[in-house]
Amino acid sequence: MKPSATREILKVTSQPGMIAFAGGSPDTSAFPCEEVKKLSSQILSENPVSALVYGVSEGYEPLRENIKCWLRKNDNIGCENDSIIITSGGTQVMDLATRVLTSPGDTVICEEPSFIGSLNCFRSHGCKLVGVEIDDDGMNIDKLRQAVKDNPNARFIYTIPNFQNPGGTTLSLEKRRAMLKIAKENNLIILEDDPYGKLRTAGESLPTIKSMDNGENVIYAGSFSKILAPGIRVAFAVVPNKIVPAFTIAKQVSDVHSGVLNQMIVSRWFDEYDVDEHIREIQKIYRRKLNLMCDCLDEYCSDFISYVRPEGGLFIWAKLDEKIDMMQYVKKLLEYKVAVVPGTAFMIDDTAECHYIRLNYSTPSDENIVLGVKSMAQAINELRV
Numbered sequence: 210m211k212p213s214a215t216r217e218i219l220k221v222t223s224q225p226g227m228i229a230f231a232g233g234s235p236d237t238s239a240f241p242c243e244e245v246k247k248l249s250s251q252i253l254s255e256n257p258v259s260a261l262v263y264g265v266s267e268g269y270e271p272l273r274e275n276i277k278c279w280l281r282k283n284d285n286i287g288c289e290n291d292s293i294i295i296t297s298g299g300t301q302v303m304d305l306a307t308r309v310l311t312s313p314g315d316t317v318i319c320e321e322p323s324f325i326g327s328l329n330c331f332r333s334h335g336c337k338l339v340g341v342e343i344d345d346d347g348m349n350i351d352k353l354r355q356a357v358k359d360n361p362n363a364r365f366i367y368t369i370p371n372f373q374n375p376g377g378t379t380l381s382l383e384k385r386r387a388m389l390k391i392a393k394e395n396n397l398i399i400l401e402d403d404p405y406g407k408l409r410t411a412g413e414s415l416p417t418i419k420s421m422d423n424g425e426n427v428i429y430a431g432s433f434s435k436i437l438a439p440g441i442r443v444a445f446a447v448v449p450n451k452i453v454p455a456f457t458i459a460k461q462v463s464d465v466h467s468g469v470l471n472q473m474i475v476s477r478w479f480d481e482y483d484v485d486e487h488i489r490e491i492q493k494i495y496r497r498k499l500n501l502m503c504d505c506l507d508e509y510c511s512d513f514i515s516y517v518r519p520e521g522g523l524f525i526w527a528k529l530d531e532k533i534d535m536m537q538y539v540k541k542l543l544e545y546k547v548a549v550v551p552g553t554a555f556m557i558d559d560t561a562e563c564h565y566i567r568l569n570y571s572t573p574s575d576e577n578i579v580l581g582v583k584s585m586a587q588a589i590n591e592l593r594v
Contacts, residue, residue, distance in 0.1 A: 224546075228581040231548040232572035233374070233523055236498070239491040240438045241482070248477045252470065260470040266460045267453075268295025268445070269469060272476035276445055279479065280431075284417055290424020292453045294460065297467045299404050299432035299444040303330045306365065306400050306428055308459040309452055311336050316363040318356050320348050322526075322555035322565070324374045327367060327402065339363070340557040343373065345517050347380030350387045357395050365398040365428075366391075370418060371406040372522025375555045375567040379520055385418045392426045404432040404444075407488050409521035410496035424449050433475055435523070436488055443467060443475050495521070495571060498578065502570040505582035513589050523571040526552075529564045533592065539566060541592055545584040 252260050267273070273293045280286040287293075296302050303326075311317065313335030319328065321340025331338055339360055341353045348368060357363055366388065370380035380388070392399045401418045419429035432444035448456050460466070478484065502525060503518055513530040529535055539551045552565030570578060 226546050228547045228577045228584070229572050230568045230570075230581055231550045232569050234439060234572050235435050235491075235523070236494050236571050239494055241478070241487060244478065244482055245438070245441075245474060248474045248481070249470070252473050252477065260473050262469065264466040264469040264472070266457050266466050268293065268467065269472035269476060272443075272472045272479075273445075275476055275479040276431075279484065280447065283485070285420040286417060286429060286447055288424045290450050291447050292450055294446045294448055294453070294456055295467050295472055296444045296446060296460070297464055298439075298442045299402065299430050299434060300326050300330060301463065302428070302430035302444060302446040303327045303367075303400065303402070304334075305446070305456055305459045305463065306398075307331055307334045307336065308463075309455045310364045310398055314362070316360040317365060317367055318353065318360065318363050319367045319557065320369065320373065320376070321557055322375055322552060323367065323557075324369060324402070325554050328555075328557065331367070336364075338557045343376050343378055345378060347373070347378050347384050348388065350384050350391075353388065354391055357391060357397070363395075363397060365400050367400045367402065368418075369402045369405070371403055371415075372408065372519050372524070374405070374522070375524050375550070375552070375565075376526045377517060377519035377522060377524050378526075379412075379415065382415050385415065386421065389418055389421055389426065397426070398449075399427045400430065401427055402430045404430070404435050405522040406431075407436050408492065408495055408523065410492055410499055412520040419447060425451075428452075436484075436491065437475065437478065441471050441475065443471050492521075495523070498570045498575065499525075501575055502568065502578050502582065505579055509582050509586040510589070514585075523569055525568040525570065527566050527568055529566065531564055533564070533589070535564055535566065538588065538592060541588045542585065545588045547581045547584045547588070 272295060276293055277287055307330060311334055316337045316339055317331045318339050318341060320343050328338060339356050341348050341356050372379060388399060399418055419427045429447040433441055506514055513533060514527045516525050516527045529538060536551055539549055542549055550567040552563040553559040556563060573581060
């Protein structure tokens, strides 16, 4: 294992005047602070003991029921063969799934590039990672099919289908169906990681892979970090019933249960507020910021940066002109008080040649988005001298 490059760079972003294109946090103006304050006060005033005792490993039952109803209404997720387990953040779903499904030396097939936190999680359990490159519409299915054939000890396929981190791509409907077919034919689980799915800012929503499954081959991971607040640390997994007992044991040896107070806050949020209306409001924030960053990149950086415009999420996967040394450029940007994540951080082999950087538009202010992209153009001019 290696330290997360994103986390290491985030240490630099705390310096005065640094523009953080390297982060991945939601815009703080999207946090429903007053609602959380009110709900916390209610819970601790009415029956504080209920929020401060040990909880059930599978999660606070009213919250599980609220999530179940919400997923069925909006995403057609959930059948009699599935159960919901509450986790402490989305990454814990990856950890529990890897504990349950793999032994050291087993293979996990991933998109490449992919989220460094998940890759490090899989590595920590002794798994071999096999990367499958992504196209503009998600994982290359022909290469996925070959990877499954070449790795008979593969245990699951890991995908971020919506506004992939870092690639920004969305897995097409055709590819979602093809991936599920491959998984069924080869008795594989798909670990569908969907923390950004509600942050769609353009285009039409696509059905989740989980909604096409019969409760046998897909573990679906959802999170409230991006739609409520990351500090709440409440996420969930929709798990096939056949592996729920093992998932529960893995949860028990990991942290026993997620924080009860935080689960109660999220549950009451569903009870007392219109969660879907809140999501529509925060989509407006990210639509504005995404369009602003793309417009600035097109105006100031089009001669050395290209990208596929994402339809949502938090990131732009920017490709530098191949004549530019990516790491040299990243270091030069720090001199200009702009922090970005080098693309190598998201590759299975971080020593391979890479011409990409990841840009985040949710964390910086509108003013800093403009200033930061202008600085990116200035930095490249200095390198070219």
